[in-house]
Amino acid sequence: MRPQETLRAYLRLAMTPGLGPVLIERSVAVFGSPEDVLCASPADLAQIRGVGENKARSIAAGFAQSAALADRELVAAERGGAAIHVKGQPGYPLLLSGIPSAPTILYVKGRLDAERDRFSVAIVGSRLCTAYGLEQAERFSAQLGQAGLTIVSGGARGIDTAAHRAAVRAKARTIVVAGCGLNHAYPPENAELFERIVAEDLGAVVSELPMDASPSPENFPARNRIISGLALGVLVIEAGRGSGALITARLAAEEHSREVMALPGRVDSPSSEGALELLKAGGAALVTNPADVLDLLESPARFLHAGLHEARFAPAPPTTDSAEGKLVKQRTAALASVALPGPGAVDLTETQRRIVEALAEPKSIDELARTTGLEAGRLLADTTMLEIRRVIVRNGALLVRRTPR
Known part of the structure; x- marks a missing residue:
C-alpha cells in the first residue's frame, strides 16, 4: 500500500467512533493492515479482544462514514500547514510510540527533530501560578534548553506558557502539545507564540485531535499523556492540589516509566500543595537547579535509548x-x-x-x-x-x- 493510502486508512480508523488507539493497534495486528480492518465484517470485528458483537456492528457502521471524514481531514491539514504522522511510520516521535495508548494519529505544525527531540523534558505546572513559579519555569526552561534539551509542555496559561516563552528566547527547541485541533490556538493570546515557534523553526505544535476540534475540558487529561510520552522526564514547577500537572506526573511515573521531578515551593502557598504532596509521598525527586534534572535523566535515558x-x-x-x-x-x-x-x-x-x-x-x-x-x-x-x-x-x-x- 502506498504511504498516502496507508495514511488515509489510518485516518479512517481514527475517525471511527468506538475505535481508540488500543483497539486500532489490536485490529491491525489481527487483520494485517488498516485497509483490511476497514473491509472486515462485524462478525470478524467481534473477535477482537475488547470489541464484542454490539460494538462491532457500531464500528462497522462507522466505517461507512469514515471515508468522507478522512478526506475532509486531509484537506484541512494541507490548508492548515500541518503534517499528519501515523504511529509506527517515519516521522512519528520515537519516545511517544513507546507509551501505552500512544495516539494513532499525530498532527504536527512546525518540525519534529528525531535526533534532537529524543533529549527532552516536560515542564508543567498550574495555570494559576505565582511569580515564583513563573520565574522558576523560565529559569529551568532556558537553562535546560541551552543545554540541549527540547522543552515539552501544554501551551496553557501560567507555567506552560512561561516554559515555552523562555525556550523561544533562548533559541532552544520546544514542543507545544495542544488540547484542541491545530486550526485553533488555545489560549488565544498564545497564537503569536505558537506561530513564532513554527516560523523560527524552534519546534512544533502537535495534537492528536482533528484539525477543527475545539478546546474542550475533556481533551486535556488525554493531552497530558502525550506531554509525558514525548519526554524523558516530567518536571513539576508549581501545582495546586487539583492541577492537571499532577495527572501528567502520575502518568509519567505509573504508566510511562519516566522520571518525575518537582520543585519545593512555599509551604503556605495553595499553588505549591500538589507539588509538595508529590515530594512528601516520594512520588517525585526534589530538584533545586537544572543540573539536578540532567543528573536524574541519566537513568531513564539509558532505559529509553x-x-x-x-x-x-x-x-x-x-x-x-x-x-x-x-x-x-x-x-x-x-x-x-x-x-x-x-x-x-x-x-x-x-x-x-x-x-x-x-x-x-x-x-x-x-x-x-x-x-x-x-x-x-x-x-x-x-x-x-x-x-x-x-x-x-x-x-x-x-x-x-x-x-x-
Whole structure:
C-alpha cells in the first residue's frame, strides 16, 4: 500500500467512533493492515479482544462514514500547514510510540527533530501560578534548553506558557502539545507564540485531535499523556492540589516509566500543595537547579535509548578530500574548539570517561563502538548523556569531543 493510502486508512480508523488507539493497534495486528480492518465484517470485528458483537456492528457502521471524514481531514491539514504522522511510520516521535495508548494519529505544525527531540523534558505546572513559579519555569526552561534539551509542555496559561516563552528566547527547541485541533490556538493570546515557534523553526505544535476540534475540558487529561510520552522526564514547577500537572506526573511515573521531578515551593502557598504532596509521598525527586534534572535523566535515558538503532543507519563519514569532507573537517575543528569546564566540573561515569578518551579524534558511532568495546545500548545511552551535558557534539555522522579549558 502506498504511504498516502496507508495514511488515509489510518485516518479512517481514527475517525471511527468506538475505535481508540488500543483497539486500532489490536485490529491491525489481527487483520494485517488498516485497509483490511476497514473491509472486515462485524462478525470478524467481534473477535477482537475488547470489541464484542454490539460494538462491532457500531464500528462497522462507522466505517461507512469514515471515508468522507478522512478526506475532509486531509484537506484541512494541507490548508492548515500541518503534517499528519501515523504511529509506527517515519516521522512519528520515537519516545511517544513507546507509551501505552500512544495516539494513532499525530498532527504536527512546525518540525519534529528525531535526533534532537529524543533529549527532552516536560515542564508543567498550574495555570494559576505565582511569580515564583513563573520565574522558576523560565529559569529551568532556558537553562535546560541551552543545554540541549527540547522543552515539552501544554501551551496553557501560567507555567506552560512561561516554559515555552523562555525556550523561544533562548533559541532552544520546544514542543507545544495542544488540547484542541491545530486550526485553533488555545489560549488565544498564545497564537503569536505558537506561530513564532513554527516560523523560527524552534519546534512544533502537535495534537492528536482533528484539525477543527475545539478546546474542550475533556481533551486535556488525554493531552497530558502525550506531554509525558514525548519526554524523558516530567518536571513539576508549581501545582495546586487539583492541577492537571499532577495527572501528567502520575502518568509519567505509573504508566510511562519516566522520571518525575518537582520543585519545593512555599509551604503556605495553595499553588505549591500538589507539588509538595508529590515530594512528601516520594512520588517525585526534589530538584533545586537544572543540573539536578540532567543528573536524574541519566537513568531513564539509558532505559529509553537501550533499544535504539540509529547507529546502524548512520551515513558513512565523507572522505576528507571531498568538498563535503573539507566542510566537515572545518566544522569539526570549530566545534572542538568550544571551551568546556575542566574535568572536575563535569562528573562522568567510568564508561562516559572511556568514550570521551576515545574521542581524541572525531569518530562515527560504529568506530566508537569498536574502540571502546561497549555494547550498542550502553554506548547510545552514554553518548546521549554526554551530548546533553555538552561534553561531546555531533557533526553529521561524527562525534566530536569538546576541548577542556
